[in-house]
Amino acid sequence: MDTPARITDNLAAAPLYREVQWKITRALAAGEWKPGEAIPSESQLARQFKVSIGTIRRAIDELVAGRILVRQQGRGTFVATHTEDRTLFYFFHVVGKDGSREFPVSELLGFRKERADADDETQFGLVRGSRVARVRNLLKLAGKPVVLDDITVPTERFSRLDESTFRNREGTIYGLYQARYGVNVVRISERLSAAHPPADIAAILGLRIDQPALQIRRVAYTYNDTPVEYRRSWINTSDHEYLSDLWKSAAR
Amino acid sequence: MDTPARITDNLAAAPLYREVQWKITRALAAGEWKPGEAIPSESQLARQFKVSIGTIRRAIDELVAGRILVRQQGRGTFVATHTEDRTLFYFFHVVGKDGSREFPVSELLGFRKERADADDETQFGLVRGSRVARVRNLLKLAGKPVVLDDITVPTERFSRLDESTFRNREGTIYGLYQARYGVNVVRISERLSAAHPPADIAAILGLRIDQPALQIRRVAYTYNDTPVEYRRSWINTSDHEYLSDLWKSAAR
DNA sequence: TTCGATTTGTTCGTATGTATT
DNA sequence: TAATACATACGAACAAATCGA
Numbered sequence: 001m002d003t004p005a006r007i008t009d010n011l012a013a014a015p016l017y018r019e020v021q022w023k024i025t026r027a028l029a030a031g032e033w034k035p036g037e038a039i040p041s042e043s044q045l046a047r048q049f050k051v052s053i054g055t056i057r058r059a060i061d062e063l064v065a066g067r068i069l070v071r072q073q074g075r076g077t078f079v080a081t082h083t084e085d086r087t088l089f090y091f092f093h094v095v096g097k098d099g100s101r102e103f104p105v106s107e108l109l110g111f112r113k114e115r116a117d118a119d120d121e122t123q124f125g126l127v128r129g130s131r132v133a134r135v136r137n138l139l140k141l142a143g144k145p146v147v148l149d150d151i152t153v154p155t156e157r158f159s160r161l162d163e164s165t166f167r168n169r170e171g172t173i174y175g176l177y178q179a180r181y182g183v184n185v186v187r188i189s190e191r192l193s194a195a196h197p198p199a200d201i202a203a204i205l206g207l208r209i210d211q212p213a214l215q216i217r218r219v220a221y222t223y224n225d226t227p228v229e230y231r232r233s234w235i236n237t238s239d240h241e242y243l244s245d246l247w248k249s250a251a252r
Numbered sequence: 253m254d255t256p257a258r259i260t261d262n263l264a265a266a267p268l269y270r271e272v273q274w275k276i277t278r279a280l281a282a283g284e285w286k287p288g289e290a291i292p293s294e295s296q297l298a299r300q301f302k303v304s305i306g307t308i309r310r311a312i313d314e315l316v317a318g319r320i321l322v323r324q325q326g327r328g329t330f331v332a333t334h335t336e337d338r339t340l341f342y343f344f345h346v347v348g349k350d351g352s353r354e355f356p357v358s359e360l361l362g363f364r365k366e367r368a369d370a371d372d373e374t375q376f377g378l379v380r381g382s383r384v385a386r387v388r389n390l391l392k393l394a395g396k397p398v399v400l401d402d403i404t405v406p407t408e409r410f411s412r413l414d415e416s417t418f419r420n421r422e423g424t425i426y427g428l429y430q431a432r433y434g435v436n437v438v439r440i441s442e443r444l445s446a447a448h449p450p451a452d453i454a455a456i457l458g459l460r461i462d463q464p465a466l467q468i469r470r471v472a473y474t475y476n477d478t479p480v481e482y483r484r485s486w487i488n489t490s491d492h493e494y495l496s497d498l499w500k501s502a503a504r
Numbered sequence: 505t506t507c508g509a510t511t512t513g514t515t516c517g518t519a520t521g522t523a524t525t
Numbered sequence: 526t527a528a529t530a531c532a533t534a535c536g537a538a539c540a541a542a543t544c545g546a
Contacts, residue, residue, distance in 0.1 A: 015532080015533060015534090016533075016534070017533080017534085041510075041511060041512085042511075042512070043510090043511080051534080051535085052534060052535045052536065053535090053536085054533095054534065054535065054536075055533085055534060055535080057512090057513095058533085058534090065317070071511095071512065071513090072511090072512075072542085072543085073511070073512045073513060073541065073542050073543080074510080074511055074512065074513095074541070074542030074543035074544080075510095075511070075512080075542075075543060075544085076510090076511060076512080076543095077511090077512080093496075095443075097443075189495075189496070189497045190495075190496040190497075191347075191349075191493040191494065191495055191496075192444060192466065192489075192493060192494040192495075192496065193349075193466060193489035193492075193493050193494070194446035194447070194464040194465050194466040194467075194487075194489050195446070195464060195489070196464065210462070212446040212447060212448065212464030213446050214444065214445060214446040214466075215446075217493075235446075237444075237445035237446050237447070240445075241443040241444060241445050241469075242443065242444040242445070242496075243441075243442075243443055243444075244345075244441070244442040244443075244444065244494075244496050245441045245442075267513080267514060267515085268514075268515070269514080269515085293529075293530055293531085294530075294531070295529090295530080303515080303516090304515060304516045304517070305516095305517090306514095306515070306516065306517080307514085307515060307516080309531085309532090310514085310515090323530095323531065323532090324523085324524085324530090324531075325522065325523050325524080325530070325531045325532060326522070326523030326524035326525080326529080326530055326531065326532095327523080327524055327525085327529095327530070327531080328524095328529090328530060328531080329530090329531080
């Protein structure tokens with residue numbers, strides 16, 4: 001086992017539709033088709049890749065399920081964007097205790113560039129000393145502060161990222177990444193715990209020092225499971241909750 | 253618009269594969285095919301429903317994606333069970349802060365039957381005064397108490413549910429529901445918040461009274477989104493976290 | 505408004521490959 | 526080995542939505 005022949009076997013063993021899927025994903029990662037744009041039609045892709053249209057559809061199916069692409073009958077297939085309302089709540093899980101879903105209002109509280117420290121290394125696996133940008137962002141719901149995000153992004157992917165870009169953006173942060181830097185967040189992984197936040201954060205969220213908050217460590221990924229953003233959030237759960245719904249879709 | 257004809261249209265407009273999917277789900281809910289058993293082969297179903305085998309596969313696809321059915325090449329398609337290790341972590345989201353996944357050890361702390369109270373009504377929509385069973389269950393990881401579950405189930409679905417059945421079960425609670433009462437949990441919805449647990453619970457979890465815990469309200473559903481269990485959990489997040497991963501599957 | 509071209513959605517059928525028993 | 530079952534791939538035909546002439 002573990003002979004070169006075997007490795008070749010494994011690669012060759014992948015079904016055709018997965019090869020096609022891989023090619024499409026690679027084109028997306030390369031920015032060949034940009035968010036909001038239509039990718040070539042199924043029949044065009046079929047000709048281009050020299051496979052049947054059914055194989056193309058099979059390849060696209062999973063990308064649609066993963067919310068990377070969006071199909072529209074009669075129009076085409078489009079690269080998903082973060083500007084649509086319905087995709088927003090795929091990454092934003094805070095709801096009112098009465099079940100209400102509300103659009104958060106964002107407020108930039110801080111921005112600076114520095115070097116990755118030991119904490120970044122242990123928590124997120126960043127290389128110590130590499131350049132990062134730190135963003136502190138507050139989300140308000142119904143006028144009240146509910147979520148405080150401390151965001152860390154490696155600057156190599158986000159060239160010339162600065163405070164005014166962040167402050168003057170329209171739409172969500174992931175929408176900014178997407179429109180301005182071509183970085184498309186397609187998946188997140190979050191780890192939640194209960195803790196007492198630092199005093200400054202408690203003050204921002206309007207929490208007494210004896211009140212706990214929900215702490216979240218998030219890693220956001222783009223295509224091919226490449227991490228692009230690290231985030232530590234504190235949520236005031238006096239009037240709100242974190243919704244983990246597995247899962248809304250499909251008929252069951 | 254909005255004529256009766258239009259309504260009929262909408263019902264008739266459902267594609268064939270969705271009708272088939274609905275029939276399969278109905279058969280599952282009726283207990284026609286039981287967890288662990290194989291459902292009829294695709295060719296048999298195709299003959300039975302008088303549709304092509306491709307339509308059958310399309311119908312089953314979504315049920316497999318929803319973890320209601322499991323396909324095995326060369327063997328058949330089976331009704332998912334809660335006895336398999338890999339399905340366990342689909343409903344159990346507590347992991348070590350070092351990322352370790354561990355099998356919890358269960359300990360029954362309390363069992364009683366009573367009437368649904370006002371809290372059940374507001375939190376879960378149960379009819380006040382209906383019969384319910386209350387179960388208090390502790391989960392230990394690495395020998396230490398980490399999760400305390402207060403479980404409420406309406407007894408109508410679980411006839412002759414008693415303490416010894418619960419205590420002497422093998423495997424998970426959902427495995428018990430499935431094997432003994434024919435109730436197959438296929439989906440859960442959870443709402444998380446940070447709070448100070450009641451003193452008795454803090455004591456069980458080994459928390460000082462000034463230490464917060466993660467509170468979870470869970471509703472578990474069987475086929476057709478029918479709720480079957482209500483649960484309030486407290487998690488000691490000193491050494492563990494709640495993992496929300498959207499999501500592992502698919503190539504991306 | 506109508507019509508036709510384009511694109512995705514549904515359904516069918518066939519052939520072949522691969523895993524299991 | 527043979528039979529069975531799911532997996533992959535191809536193609537055809539028609540339906541439904543969209544868009545512009």
